[in-house]
Structure formats: structure tokens, C-alpha cells
Amino acid sequence: MSRSKLLLAMTAFFLSLFLSFGQVWAEGANDPTGIWLTQAGGAKIRVNHCGAGLCGTIVWLKVPIDPATGKPQIDDKNANPALAKRPVIGINIFKAMKSVTNNKWSGVIYNADDGKTYSSDVIVAGPRKLEVRGCVMGILCGGETWTKVGEVTLADATGGL
Structure with a gap:
């Protein structure tokens, strides 16, 4: 040659x-999959593909134990009495989150802080940034930026117990 x-x-x-x-x-x-820390740092959400959409499961809380009861935090703001007793860790907060473009998903998000659901968009804004937006009646909107972090350890999940 x-x-x-x-x-x-x-x-x-x-x-x-x-x-x-x-x-x-x-x-x-x-790729939106991975563990994401919410903007305020109070929770970590595991985002993964499920079916044709996304699931987002709460896997860690900064304060996993309710100081008033000494027990794990529960979904006590949920209007459904059957759901109000479930642990917050393990809740899937994304519902019907379907791909709109190659970096945007739309659906519904559940907010355990107030027990309500909102129409939502999830947008990959960079390799370690996820924009999460929610709207009430399509006009009152808010959002936050989540940061990609490492895996949650057992010590993280139990608060070091």
C-alpha cells in the first residue's frame, strides 16, 4: 500500500x-436517566425509561424521618386517604411522561409537598442538568433545575441509620 x-x-x-x-x-x-437532586436539595429522583415514557421515583429524602412521628415521611398531603399513608420514598412522581422531542418529555408530575399533580415538561438542558416545569391550568407555571448526581447508597436512603 x-x-x-x-x-x-x-x-x-x-x-x-x-x-x-x-x-x-x-x-x-x-438521556434523562439517572439520579437527580432537586433544586432545593430535599430529594433525589431516579429517572428511568418505563414503557414509551419516563418514570421518576423518589429514592432519597434529605429528611427521611418525620420529626413529629419519628417514622418515615408519608404522603400525608395527598387528598386520597389510601395514598396518604404511603411512604414518600418510592413514589413515582411522573405520570404519562411521553417523549415530545429527543430532549423533552411532557406529561404529569406529582408534588408530594402539596399532594397535587400538575401538567409538566421535563427537558434535558445539559449532561448534568434537567429542567422540570409544572403548570396549573396551563397558565400558572413554575419550574426548577435538577442536577445529576451519583447513585443513592443504603446509608443515603436510611439517613445513615
Whole structure:
């Protein structure tokens, strides 16, 4: 093989390698899965694909034990009496969260702080940033930015107990 053909073959190889890594990075940049810390730092949510949509499960609370009862925090603000006794850790807060674009999902989010559900958008804003927005009646909207963090350990989940 001549030197020019070898150089051309090596250039083509490295270019294809570079482009494939770029594609992997781009796909990862729009991936909402993982553990996310809420903006206030009070909870960690595990986001994963479930069916054609997303699930978002509370896996950690900064204050896992209710100081008033000495027991795990429960969903006591939920208007449904059957759900108001369930532990907050383990609640799936995303409902019908379906892909709209390659970095945006729309559906409903449950807010355990007030026991209500809101129409919601989840947008991957970067490799470690997730924008979570909720609206009441489509006009009163708010949102926050979640930060991607590492896995939740048993010590994290139990508050070090």
C-alpha cells in the first residue's frame, strides 16, 4: 500500500471513530436517566425509561424521618386517604411522561409537598442538568433545575441509620 493510500485510510478510520464518539456523546447528552437532586436539595429522583415514557421515583429524602412521628415521611398531603399513608420514598412522581422531542418529555408530575399533580415538561438542558416545569391550568407555571448526581447508597436512603 502506498504512503498516500495508507494516510487516507488512517484519516478515514480516525474520522469515523471521532464521529462515532460524537454520536455516543450526543445521545448521552439527551438521556434523562439517572439520579437527580432537586433544586432545593430535599430529594433525589431516579429517572428511568418505563414503557414509551419516563418514570421518576423518589429514592432519597434529605429528611427521611418525620420529626413529629419519628417514622418515615408519608404522603400525608395527598387528598386520597389510601395514598396518604404511603411512604414518600418510592413514589413515582411522573405520570404519562411521553417523549415530545429527543430532549423533552411532557406529561404529569406529582408534588408530594402539596399532594397535587400538575401538567409538566421535563427537558434535558445539559449532561448534568434537567429542567422540570409544572403548570396549573396551563397558565400558572413554575419550574426548577435538577442536577445529576451519583447513585443513592443504603446509608443515603436510611439517613445513615
